[in-house]
Amino acid sequence: MKPGKAYKLAALASAHRAKAIQLLDMGDGAGAKREDVAYLDCLGQIPSMLRHQMASFFEDCLRIKLELMRR
Amino acid sequence: MVAVLEREFFVSEILGRKVFFRKERIGRLTDVVIVETGAFPEVSNFIVDRPFGYPSLLIPWSKIALISATEIIVDDSDVATYQAAPPEGSILLKDHVLDKKILDMDDHEVEIVYDVKLVLQNDKLYASEVDFSHNRLLRRLGLKKLANWLAEQNPGERSVSWIYVQPLPEKIGAFTGNVKLNVLKENIGDIHPVDLADILEELDQQQRLAVFHQLEPEHASDTLEEVEPRVQRELIEALDTKKAADLIDRMSHAQAADVLAALPADKADELLHLIDPETAPKVQQLIDQHDEHIGLYASDKFIKLPPITIARSVIDDYRHMARDKDVVMYVYVVDADGLLLGVVDIRELIVAGRDQTLAEIMAENVISLREDATLKDALDMFERYSFRALPILDQDEHIVGVVSFKDVRGITPRLN
Known part of the structure; x- marks a missing residue:
């Protein structure tokens, strides 16, 4: 897999994860579950050898997403 | 008194x-x-x-x-x-x-x-x-x-x-x-060709020709090699064709190719017919190689941003970011080392969610050119994909430049 694809999957995973947290806060457990499945699906597509490399990028994206949601 | x-x-x-x-x-x-x-x-x-x-x-x-x-x-x-x-x-x-x-x-x-x-x-x-x-x-x-x-x-x-x-x-x-x-x-004849080239570039056309006509052929030939292509074209256009061919004949093959490559193809061909018939084919070969190299048409003024950049910040700062760039229709997404990760068309950026990162919206499968690509490669690729610009990557996938379609449109490659 090209690095660009791994970055894209990590970014999409963070977006799904952030959405899941937001939905859970709003009491939408089913919606949050759907987003978490999508989040895990994205992470699952990242090859294991790139997953470690993408971890910090994922964390940064998630932090920014949550900050933007709180505004 | x-x-x-x-x-x-x-x-x-x-x-x-x-x-x-x-x-x-x-x-x-x-x-x-x-x-x-x-x-x-x-x-x-x-x-x-x-x-x-x-x-x-x-x-x-x-x-x-x-x-x-x-x-x-x-x-x-x-x-x-x-x-x-x-x-x-x-x-x-x-x-x-x-x-x-x-x-x-x-x-x-x-x-x-x-x-x-x-x-x-x-x-x-x-x-x-x-x-x-x-x-x-x-x-x-x-x-x-x-x-x-x-x-x-x-x-x-x-x-x-x-x-x-x-x-x-x-x-x-x-x-x-x-x-x-x-x-x-x-005396003008004592000025080193490199310095004289700088001086010629500063002068207006008439003054430049006045100085150039004062030079001995050998000195003129050395100086012609050193001036920028725009000035080379102007000087050669103003010279008698035989004299121009004589000056080019005094150059090495590579230098002659450099000068001729800066000229319109018909003018270069005319001069090639007048220079030494033994050297002309070698010079022609070098011109072809020179002319084909895509790096000549590339620009390093393009927008590149990290993948974590938020779409809204790009849109908000776009006017500032694009001000001194040659290629503004795409945002190239790169990691900290300049590795090309993806590309975002500015139109996609506008319709994307404002809180999305570039990594989310970028096309990660980027059509690109290699550093050693030719003008013909680029023209073929533009024809095939209809992109408005193509990134040029080195062997490690780092972006080294971008060639814009408008800069190569209408140019006929010498090699076909």
């Missing part, structure tokens, strides 16, 4: 001064003629303009009796004796030197002569220095206070002795287009 208030003064200070033949006012001083007699040129005549309908006067320096703060007195009363034009080849300080460009060999730059200092010595008046300082220009414009203030702020004098000034070309007054050049400190 002439009487003057100051032994040193500037030519601009006396131009326009009223001229009297004893007590009769006859006109105003409009120019000063100098002749090269030794290290410093000597003032030979004053040119006096008279009211409309009367011919100008050429008054020998020996007839000048007084230069005061307001007037010039001529020690004669017979005006008709001095009705003459300046002799051919003479140098007129106002017409030929003031406000003209000068090649400063200290900096190898073009300066402008704002004034000429005159010095009285043994009853003869000499042009002693040329002055490049803006103070002189301001004084000439009547802004003495501002000139004085600037002189205090920036005390460094910017003048050079006439010893280092050489008029060029020789018949300066007869030169077409009123081009007056001077080379400081060295």
